[in-house]
Amino acid sequence: MTIQEIKQRFSIMGTSPLLDRAIDIAMQVAPTDLSVLISGESGTGKEVFPQIIHHLSSRKHGPYIAVNCGAIPEGTIDSELFGHEKGSFTGASEARKGYFEVADGGTIFLDEVAEMPMATQARLLRVLESGEFIRVGSSKVQKTVVRVVAATNVNIPEAISRGRFREDLYYRLNTVPIALPPLRERRGDIHLLFRKFAADFASKYRMPVIKLLPEAEHILLNAAWQGNVRQLKNVTEQISIIEKSREIDAETLRRYLPELNTNSSSMPILARNENTTDPTEREFFYQLMQQMRRELDEVKALTMQLMQSGGRLTSDVLQQNAPVLQKHFSEVPATVGNINATGNTEHPFIIQPSHTLDDVHAHHEVVVEDSLSLMDKEIELIKKALDKHRGKRKNAAKELGISERTLYRKINEYDIKG
Numbered sequence: 001m002t003i004q005e006i007k008q009r010f011s012i013m014g015t016s017p018l019l020d021r022a023i024d025i026a027m028q029v030a031p032t033d034l035s036v037l038i039s040g041e042s043g044t045g046k047e048v049f050p051q052i053i054h055h056l057s058s059r060k061h062g063p064y065i066a067v068n069c070g071a072i073p074e075g076t077i078d079s080e081l082f083g084h085e086k087g088s089f090t091g092a093s094e095a096r097k098g099y100f101e102v103a104d105g106g107t108i109f110l111d112e113v114a115e116m117p118m119a120t121q122a123r124l125l126r127v128l129e130s131g132e133f134i135r136v137g138s139s140k141v142q143k144t145v146v147r148v149v150a151a152t153n154v155n156i157p158e159a160i161s162r163g164r165f166r167e168d169l170y171y172r173l174n175t176v177p178i179a180l181p182p183l184r185e186r187r188g189d190i191h192l193l194f195r196k197f198a199a200d201f202a203s204k205y206r207m208p209v210i211k212l213l214p215e216a217e218h219i220l221l222n223a224a225w226q227g228n229v230r231q232l233k234n235v236t237e238q239i240s241i242i243e244k245s246r247e248i249d250a251e252t253l254r255r256y257l258p259e260l261n262t263n264s265s266s267m268p269i270l271a272r273n274e275n276t277t278d279p280t281e282r283e284f285f286y287q288l289m290q291q292m293r294r295e296l297d298e299v300k301a302l303t304m305q306l307m308q309s310g311g312r313l314t315s316d317v318l319q320q321n322a323p324v325l326q327k328h329f330s331e332v333p334a335t336v337g338n339i340n341a342t343g344n345t346e347h348p349f350i351i352q353p354s355h356t357l358d359d360v361h362a363h364h365e366v367v368v369e370d371s372l373s374l375m376d377k378e379i380e381l382i383k384k385a386l387d388k389h390r391g392k393r394k395n396a397a398k399e400l401g402i403s404e405r406t407l408y409r410k411i412n413e414y415d416i417k418g
Contacts, residue, residue: 001027001056010048013196014189018181022049029176030056035128037113037173038151040180042394043230049178050109050149059147062106065099070112070394070404077120079136088137100133100144107147113173114154114165115403121166124148128172148173183225183232190221193229197236208246210239215250224259227395258388379414382407386416 003023006012012023029036030053038046047066054064072080079089083098099108110116116124127133128148132141150173159165183190194212202209212220225231235256239248381400389395397407410416 003027006052010052012045012048013193014186015192016181016186016189018185019189022178022180023052025176025178026052027056029053029178031058033147034175035147035173036149036176036178037156037170038149038178038180039156040151040153041182041226041228042153042398043228044180044182045229046151046153046180047109047111049180050107050151053149054107054109054147057107057147059106063103064107064109065103066109066111067099068111070115071408072405073409074117074405077117078123081120082123082133082135084136085138088135092137095135098133098135100127100146101142103146104144105146107149110148110150112152112404113150114152114156114159115405118164118166121169125166125169125172128169183228187221190225190232191217193232194220194236197233198240201237201240205241207240210236210243210246210248212253213247213249216248216253219250219253219257223257226259375414378410379416382410382414382416 001009003020006023006027007014012019026036026049036050036053038049040046050066051064054060067081069077078084079092079096079098081098081100083096083101084092086092086095110124123133127144127146131143131145133144134141154165156165156170156174160167160170191212198210227234238256239252243252245252382396385396385399386393389399393407393411394404397404400407
């Protein structure tokens, strides 16, 4: 088969030389039994290439199983991949085959392989080296003959240096690497993909095809497209359904591109502290603590000024601390932020004619009690990230700087809906 025939069969759009190179490597490696590691950003279409490799191989009549390693909880991933015996853990009411046993004679695709726990990585390495595995709760060694194709959007050499991925497993998986280019390196394909998606959705929803005006086309071609082809497809579908006009101008298109409308500073990108045993969660709490510390320092400074003024809110205190008062004390009148200080006269705090330090202290204790809730802060950030990315957990997890598995566990733990 030719590259063009592969594109037609697997609905791959684009004329980028980088894309053609990736397809050519997949075609060359398919007849062999070598392990393949596909790398590329989220949304670049990594899931298509294992199918190409499987259908062009001698295993095409065998099973093909795709497994998202990042979506399986850490406590059950060994059972999912390698199976378990009856009674091996709570809830194991019967023996169960794992994916490697079911896929014997075929191909198994391990997506987000870098999210796999270290203990599971050791089990996977044994399968790759000898074809042997052991079910959870069993001592019997079983054999499987499976072609492994893995994919990741993580820089694995960097993960190895951080102690999060086994170096020996990386070299076993990376026998043949395939790198998929991000959409920003395929600028010539962007408008082609948009027209294809627009035509598909027009047919699906039985409506006229949307078209871009020249200024909108310029924005389309020069946008960041952090979500790559997946984001482009989603944006095209949203516009096709929501907009009544079939001619899309620049202002309309901008509304559907979050990177053009969202201030990145409003949502903290959480850095990783690699010296901790669980860097993402430890740093997550660290950021929350830092935020609360700043807020407490603001309230503390206000309290000191109140003590110096005899515990009364004077015009000077109000003028110097108006933003802090409005941020932390919801009862402060709106006029606090627009004080014309002509003297040192007393100013009412809420509605009462005056307030003592005890009154302010009592109110301050309520604010501190509320702001010290780590769980509430964490839930708030998770909800913001999910809302920002329209419920897409992978994108929300990337925004928060945690793994998708960690986000999935926290959503269940806090019973976050939506």
